[in-house]
Amino acid sequence: MTLTELANPTKFLALTARVLPWLIASTAIVLLIGLYQSLTAPDDYQQGATVKIMFIHVPNAWLSMFVWAVMSAAALGTLVWRHPLADVAAKAAAPIGAAFTFCALVTGSLWGRPMWGTYWEWDARLTSVLILFLMYLGLIALWRAVEDPSRAARAAAVLTLVGAINLPVIKFSVDWWNTLHQPASVMRLGGPTLDRAFLIPLLVMALAFTLLFLTLHLAAMRNEILRRRVRALQMTQAGREAA
Amino acid sequence: MTALAALIRRDIRIALRVGGGALIGVLFFLSVVVLMPFALGPDLPLLARLGPAILWLGALLASLLTLDRLFIADHEDGSLDLIAMGRVPLELSCAAKALAHWLAAGVPLIIATPVLGLLLNLDLAATAAVALTLLVGTPALTFTGMIGAALAVTLHRGGLLLAVLVLPLSIPILIFGVAASEAAITGPLSFGAPFSILSAVSLVSLVIGPFAAAASLRQGLD
Numbered sequence: 001m002t003l004t005e006l007a008n009p010t011k012f013l014a015l016t017a018r019v020l021p022w023l024i025a026s027t028a029i030v031l032l033i034g035l036y037q038s039l040t041a042p043d044d045y046q047q048g049a050t051v052k053i054m055f056i057h058v059p060n061a062w063l064s065m066f067v068w069a070v071m072s073a074a075a076l077g078t079l080v081w082r083h084p085l086a087d088v089a090a091k092a093a094a095p096i097g098a099a100f101t102f103c104a105l106v107t108g109s110l111w112g113r114p115m116w117g118t119y120w121e122w123d124a125r126l127t128s129v130l131i132l133f134l135m136y137l138g139l140i141a142l143w144r145a146v147e148d149p150s151r152a153a154r155a156a157a158v159l160t161l162v163g164a165i166n167l168p169v170i171k172f173s174v175d176w177w178n179t180l181h182q183p184a185s186v187m188r189l190g191g192p193t194l195d196r197a198f199l200i201p202l203l204v205m206a207l208a209f210t211l212l213f214l215t216l217h218l219a220a221m222r223n224e225i226l227r228r229r230v231r232a233l234q235m236t237q238a239g240r241e242a243a
Numbered sequence: 244m245t246a247l248a249a250l251i252r253r254d255i256r257i258a259l260r261v262g263g264g265a266l267i268g269v270l271f272f273l274s275v276v277v278l279m280p281f282a283l284g285p286d287l288p289l290l291a292r293l294g295p296a297i298l299w300l301g302a303l304l305a306s307l308l309t310l311d312r313l314f315i316a317d318h319e320d321g322s323l324d325l326i327a328m329g330r331v332p333l334e335l336s337c338a339a340k341a342l343a344h345w346l347a348a349g350v351p352l353i354i355a356t357p358v359l360g361l362l363l364n365l366d367l368a369a370t371a372a373v374a375l376t377l378l379v380g381t382p383a384l385t386f387t388g389m390i391g392a393a394l395a396v397t398l399h400r401g402g403l404l405l406a407v408l409v410l411p412l413s414i415p416i417l418i419f420g421v422a423a424s425e426a427a428i429t430g431p432l433s434f435g436a437p438f439s440i441l442s443a444v445s446l447v448s449l450v451i452g453p454f455a456a457a458a459s460l461r462q463g464l465d
Contacts, residue, residue: 079458127414131411131414134407134410134411135411137407138404138407138408138411141404141407141408142394142404142408145398145404146398151462151463154458154459154462155394155459155462155463158390158394158455158458158459158462159390159394159408161455162390162412162451162455163411163412166411169415
């Protein structure tokens with residue numbers, strides 16, 4: 001099914017109803033494999049067992065940026081192509097992305113206490129991720145501030161695209177500034193510097209988190225479509241009662 | 244060209260006349276700066292050390308609070324619809340309105356900076372540095388703020404949502420503004436680097452702000 005065929009909400013609901021159980025199952029399987037690999041990974045020579053927070057912290061951080069990128073694509077879909085389900089996708093993704101960002105900040109903070117001696121540091125990477133979290137919250141506030149969802153969609157789309165400038169800032173903040181947060185070890189020119197014993201569980205957990213996002217996103221999109229149907233029905237009934 | 248000049252002239256005249264919209268911003272700036280010594284204690288060296296940051300925070304909050312005047316007043320009496328329907332592209336009209344807003348509300352803040360610098364025990368060099376960074380940074384604050392102002396124009400209870408939307412976007416301006424001021428005062432780190440980035444952010448916002456604001460206004464007005 002092409003994107004244009006999926007623009008029909010009924011077809012979308014039918015497709016996701018078939019796909020979602022498989023997605024949930026594969027998410028659970030990959031997550032279990034990833035957790036097993038993370039727990040049986042060796043201890044780091046410097047950090048000991050604490051290094052295993054990385055297997056939760058890094059996928060959360062990657063997903064927090066990925067979700068904003070997905071929302072930016074959806075925003076383009078709303079503004080440029082007027083795709084009917086693009087705003088549903090954007091609205092459903094925002095709270096999920098905010099949750100991933102929050103988990104990244106919290107797990108990073110808990111990792112920072114034993115490693116750096118502090119729960120928080122105002123360096124470039126942490127500050128820019130905190131700004132990303134604030135922008136997620138502002139975006140959710142904007143969605144809820146406008147009564148009509150399709151009008152809120154275009155305002156939110158503009159804000160999403162303006163906020164997308166934060167993504168390269170976050171990615172390159174460890175290169176541009178002298179930060180406490182360590183520089184890039186995986187997505188860099190010259191390949192990952194992480195040892196295989198840590199890289200494999202990390203990538204499996206990243207895949208698991210991506211599948212988790214996909215599952216939650218499709219489920220949230222279904223809920224949003226149903227919510228809008230309920231709203232339309234309520235308005236029709238209110239109109240009928242007023243007549 | 245004359246249409247834009249007329250728009251700028253109109254906005255400045257309204258800002259200077261009705262309800263003191265422009266000078267209220269300066270009064271708020273003054274209030275914030277005066278409140279700081281009450282909170283921090285009258286320790287003059289401490290105030291001098293924190294001076295650039297206090298002045299920048301005051302300017303940020305003052306420009307944030309005057310931002311809702313940018314579009315909402317015109318939206319309420321219907322002139323925003325006329326401006327949007329005119330022959331001048333909406334992007335240019337938004338840029339003209341933001342320029343007028345900066346002239347009426349931002350420049351008085353810069354003019355007030357030397358006086359407030361005296362209150363905070365800043366010496367001449369420090370005050371000049373802060374005033375220069377404010378001169379370059381307040382257009383950035385206005386032009387990024389107008390994105391939030393355009394988004395909030397159709398919300399009747401705009402107020403705090405506008406502030407929540409605009410604040411994350413103004414954080415980089417604040418960071419570089421204060422970094423440039425402090426570098427000019429205390430020395431070892433270069434003044435040129437943060438100042439150049441601040442100027443760059445200003446120039447980028449001069450372009451992106453009007454386009455984003457016009458897009459938001461179009462969806463809000465139809």
